[in-house]
Amino acid sequence: MTDMQAVDVLLVEDNQQDAELTIRSLKKHKLANNISVVEDGAEALDFIFCKGKYSERDIKHPPRVIFLDLKLPLVGGLEVLRAVKQDERTRSVPVVVVTSSREDPDVKAAYELGANSYVVKPVDFESFTEAIGKLGLYWLLINQPPK
Amino acid sequence: MNLRSRITLLFVLLAVVPVIIVGFLAVYTGRQSIEQVEINHLVSTNLMKSSELTRWIAGNQQRIEELAQRPLMVQNSATLATKETIDPAYDSARLSLEWDHLKPRVKPSSGFTEVSVIGPDSGIILASSDDRQEGKYYANQRFYIEGKTHTYTQGVFYSLPLQQTTMIVSTPIIDRQNNLVAVLAGRLELRDLSMIMSTQSGLRQTEKTYLVNKSNFFVTEPRSGEGYALKKTVRTNGVIAGLSGIDGVGFYEDYRNIPVIGAYKWLPEYNMCLITEVDQAEAYDRINAMTVTVVSIVTLLALIVVAAGFFLARTITRPLALLVEGSAEIGRGHLDQRVGTDARDEIGELSRAFDRMAMELKETTVSLDELERRIHERTAQLEAANRELEAFSYSVSHDLRAPLRAIDGYTRILLDDYEPLLDAEGKRICSVISGSAHKMSDLIDDLLAFSRLGRAALNPSKIDMEALAKTVYEELTTAQSRKRINFKIDSAPPAMGDPALLRQVWVNLISNAIKFSQHQKRAVIRVHAENIENEIVYSVKDNGVGFDMQYTNKLFGVFQRLHSVKEFEGNGVGLALVQRVINRHGGRVWAEGEVGKGATFYFTLPRQGVI
Numbered sequence: 178m179t180d181m182q183a184v185d186v187l188l189v190e191d192n193q194q195d196a197e198l199t200i201r202s203l204k205k206h207k208l209a210n211n212i213s214v215v216e217d218g219a220e221a222l223d224f225i226f227c228k229g230k231y232s233e234r235d236i237k238h239p240p241r242v243i244f245l246d247l248k249l250p251l252v253g254g255l256e257v258l259r260a261v262k263q264d265e266r267t268r269s270v271p272v273v274v275v276t277s278s279r280e281d282p283d284v285k286a287a288y289e290l291g292a293n294s295y296v297v298k299p300v301d302f303e304s305f306t307e308a309i310g311k312l313g314l315y316w317l318l319i320n321q322p323p324k
Numbered sequence: 325m326n327l328r329s330r331i332t333l334l335f336v337l338l339a340v341v342p343v344i345i346v347g348f349l350a351v352y353t354g355r356q357s358i359e360q361v362e363i364n365h366l367v368s369t370n371l372m373k374s375s376e377l378t379r380w381i382a383g384n385q386q387r388i389e390e391l392a393q394r395p396l397m398v399q400n401s402a403t404l405a406t407k408e409t410i411d412p413a414y415d416s417a418r419l420s421l422e423w424d425h426l427k428p429r430v431k432p433s434s435g436f437t438e439v440s441v442i443g444p445d446s447g448i449i450l451a452s453s454d455d456r457q458e459g460k461y462y463a464n465q466r467f468y469i470e471g472k473t474h475t476y477t478q479g480v481f482y483s484l485p486l487q488q489t490t491m492i493v494s495t496p497i498i499d500r501q502n503n504l505v506a507v508l509a510g511r512l513e514l515r516d517l518s519m520i521m522s523t524q525s526g527l528r529q530t531e532k533t534y535l536v537n538k539s540n541f542f543v544t545e546p547r548s549g550e551g552y553a554l555k556k557t558v559r560t561n562g563v564i565a566g567l568s569g570i571d572g573v574g575f576y577e578d579y580r581n582i583p584v585i586g587a588y589k590w591l592p593e594y595n596m597c598l599i600t601e602v603d604q605a606e607a608y609d610r611i612n613a614m615t616v617t618v619v620s621i622v623t624l625l626a627l628i629v630v631a632a633g634f635f636l637a638r639t640i641t642r643p644l645a646l647l648v649e650g651s652a653e654i655g656r657g658h659l660d661q662r663v664g665t666d667a668r669d670e671i672g673e674l675s676r677a678f679d680r681m682a683m684e685l686k687e688t689t690v691s692l693d694e695l696e697r698r699i700h701e702r703t704a705q706l707e708a709a710n711r712e713l714e715a716f717s718y719s720v721s722h723d724l725r726a727p728l729r730a731i732d733g734y735t736r737i738l739l740d741d742y743e744p745l746l747d748a749e750g751k752r753i754c755s756v757i758s759g760s761a762h763k764m765s766d767l768i769d770d771l772l773a774f775s776r777l778g779r780a781a782l783n784p785s786k787i788d789m790e791a792l793a794k795t796v797y798e799e800l801t802t803a804q805s806r807k808r809i810n811f812k813i814d815s816a817p818p819a820m821g822d823p824a825l826l827r828q829v830w831v832n833l834i835s836n837a838i839k840f841s842q843h844q845k846r847a848v849i850r851v852h853a854e855n856i857e858n859e860i861v862y863s864v865k866d867n868g869v870g871f872d873m874q875y876t877n878k879l880f881g882v883f884q885r886l887h888s889v890k891e892f893e894g895n896g897v898g899l900a901l902v903q904r905v906i907n908r909h910g911g912r913v914w915a916e917g918e919v920g921k922g923a924t925f926y927f928t929l930p931r932q933g934v935i
Binding site: 195277298302 | 729
């Protein structure tokens with residue numbers, strides 16, 4: 178198992194600041210051993226299904242949790258979510274939808290497609306750190322994925 | 325019954341009823357006048373016949389008198405009266421009388437059936453035109469007794485010697501010395517009387533005149549029969565009345581049992597009754613003919629009127645039917661249908677008015693269609709705008725937050741990672757940056773909440789406003805803060821509304837009241853409500869800082885504030901939100917206040933629908 182294969186968190190986030198803050202929050206909670214960041218939906222799909230520049234990856238080792246923003250360039254977050262939940266190989270991967278707004282009309286759609294959580298990113302940094310930390314803690318350590 | 329039938333019927337009634345009445349009156353008065361004419365005719369016939377009868381008798385009297393005055397008659401009669409029968413002069417005189425004077429008198433149409441010379445003292449017939457009569461005794465007969473002194477006519481009587489009914493004229497035969505020589509008697513030919521009586525005087529076929537004697541015997545033959553005279557009796561009403569000595573007219577059945585109109589006249593000098601009758605059937609024939617004519621005219625008129633009425637009704641109802649048809653067509657939406665005619669009557673007027681109406685209706689409909697189209701257009705525009713607004717809200721909430729999060733996040737990172745490099749002022753600036761970011765985030769949230777209020781559908785239900793206000797107050801305060809506040813609800817009747825939104829109203833008003841009275845030693849907050857006309861007016865009154873009434877119009881504007889943030893925190897959305905919610909419920913909001921003396925905020929809700 179290479180480093181490339183052993184991914185704990187896949188962060189799909191086009192906003193680099195948000196990505197940085199997320200990573201920092203995870204690190205702060207000592208949960209940032211293996212974080213991969215992709216900036217758009219297409220790249221996310223390549224990563225998850227081991228295509229394009231990620232073709233060397235093994236699909237048998239999917240990320241342990243995917244943090245997914247809904248507003249993404251190229252391929253939208255909901256499309257990524259659908260692809261993940263429709264494929265048997267990736268269906269069991271927890272997907273946490275992390276978005277900026279509770280106004281989002283896609284909240285309902287996200288749950289219907291099988292999102293495991295839906296989290297609104299707080300503006301307040303401390304709250305944000307706490308939320309991300311709790312999510313990481315839960316999905317990486319507490320949650321027991323199927324063998 | 326439809327209009328056409330009714331009009332036709334009306335015409336028939338209007339035309340036929342008067343005609344029937346006039347016809348009836350004509351027949352009735354015609355009958356009356358014809359009866360009168362008939363009666364007059366019968367009476368005059370009676371008069372005429374009676375005078376004819378008198379003339380006939382007078383003529384016969386004259387003839388008898390003339391015979392009696394002949395010198396040979398006088399001479400021979402004197403001979404018979406004075407000489408013995410065995411005297412040859414007697415026979416000679418008798419033969420002379422019989423052959424030269426009496427027999428020639430008895431001829432057809434002479435008027436006499438027998439002429440006899442009766443002895444002046446004996447009353448025995450001395451000589452007669454009828455040999456069989458000689459020697460017969462008449463001394464006690466009236467005509468004989470009367471005939472001795474003057475010319476006399478004995479009316480119809482039953483002669484015992486003759487054994488038959490007869491009528492006799494008698495006159496004395498007198499010599500030059502004025503001595504009665506004999507009595508000359510002539511038996512009248514009653515068939516002549518029948519002739520006189522039956523001679524028709526008018527054009528009436530059934531008219532008849534006859535004489536009836538005291539014993540109810542026919543004296544003359546009635547027209548319609550033979551063998552009545554002197555053989556049959558008659559007892560009709562007319563005869564009975566006539567024989568009782570009355571002159572008059574009557575309607576009765578004659579001897580044949582046929583209804584007649586009869587005039588009867590009593591002739592006292594002859595002891596007879598003169599009857600003239602005409603069959604009612606004939607008399608009324610003219611009336612019946614007139615009735616038939618009238619009925620025919622009425623029938624014909626009725627037919628003409630029915631036909632005319634029918635056609636007239638048709639001319640009236642035909643345009644009406646067209647109008648009905650046309651209006652039905654218009655009713656089905658064919659607004660180009662035209663029913664107008666150029667008729668100059670009221671229906672023509674109506675049809676043209678109808679056309680104008682259809683035309684205006686069409687214009688209105690067209691403009692309605694246009695209006696509807698515009699409404700659709702506007703609705704579509706509004707929906708599009710709404711969608712845009714939602715997308716905008718989403719973008720605002722999504723995209724405006726991300727930079728704020730970065731500002732706050734990186735400021736914190738700065739503070740965390742570079743703390744040794746920052747002095748106190750640097751740290752203060754960092755906290756201002758962070759605070760501003762938070763503030764901005766709150767503003768975004770409020771703005772979004774406000775905009776959400778305008779769009780979300782209302783879910784009205786009955787709300788216990790008192791309980792709601794109380795709950796809100798308790799949520800907004802702590803046990804500690806409640807000690808300082810005198811909060812009281814006078815009354816707050818239930819209302820219909822959206823519970824979540826009205827809750828928001830109470831939150832904003834009560835929290836404002838608490839906020840602006842926070843500097844008072846003892847805060848007093850009153851919730852009050854009363855019914856005014858169709859509304860419930862709720863109010864929240866505090867004894868806080870109040871406001872200047874000249875700024876009252878700014879109170880409910882978005883982001884409008886009358887106090888600095890330093891004085892009282894808040895972002896100016898609360899009252900705008902209250903106004904928006906209340907307006908959406910069909911109510912109004914306003915406020916009263918005075919600087920330093922507190923403020924009262926009012927809102928109304930319609931009472932309608934509250935049970």
